[in-house]
Amino acid sequence: MANIESLVNKIIEDAQREADSIVSIAQDKKSKMINIEKEKAEAEKDEILAKAKIEAQTRKERVISNAKLQVRNNKLQAKQEVMDRVFEIALEQLRNLPCDMFSKFVKTSVMSSDVDGNEKIIVNEKYKSKFNDELMNDINNSLKETGKVSNVDLSVETRDIKDGFILAKKGIELNYTFEDLMNSIREDIEGDILAVLFE
Known part of the structure; x- marks a missing residue:
């Protein structure tokens, strides 16, 4: 056991x-x-x-x-x-622009264009009074002095433009409205303006 x-x-x-x-x-x-x-x-x-x-x-x-x-x-x-x-x-x-400066702008623009001397200036209804006989005579006398025809005159036709004028002859138009001129130079001078404003 x-x-x-x-x-x-x-x-x-x-x-x-x-x-x-x-x-x-x-x-x-x-x-x-x-x-x-x-x-x-x-x-x-x-x-x-x-x-x-x-x-x-x-x-x-x-x-x-x-x-x-x-x-x-x-x-x-x-x-x-x-x-x-x-x-x-x-x-x-x-x-x-004062009238004298506006007249100078118009005359300089017309004289610097390739004009024959028998173009029409087209404006809006409000601007017609700015293109008085004195301005038109001054332009035509200056053209005459350069040997060109001196028959630039104000067109009876008006356009719906805000400012400036259009120089027209035989269907060709040169646009001298301030807005158009400003737009054409804006691209060229924007860089310079930016440089001055944001140095």
């Missing part, structure tokens, strides 16, 4: 050792698996953080770039508005 008891105890001890060994191996496996999963989680966390950092930097650069672009566009718009206003003021000043 003692032998059986001893044998049972031995079997129990062996079984306990075996169980302890299995539990120990399982604990080791569990620890290793936990460590592997922790390492994976850390790696994923680092990758997510790195991506988030890159994305945040990209967003930051995009926001800064958009802000710079907006500032540039606002500056360009402001410059354009100032430029438009400068030309509006210049046009208004041309439209309000």
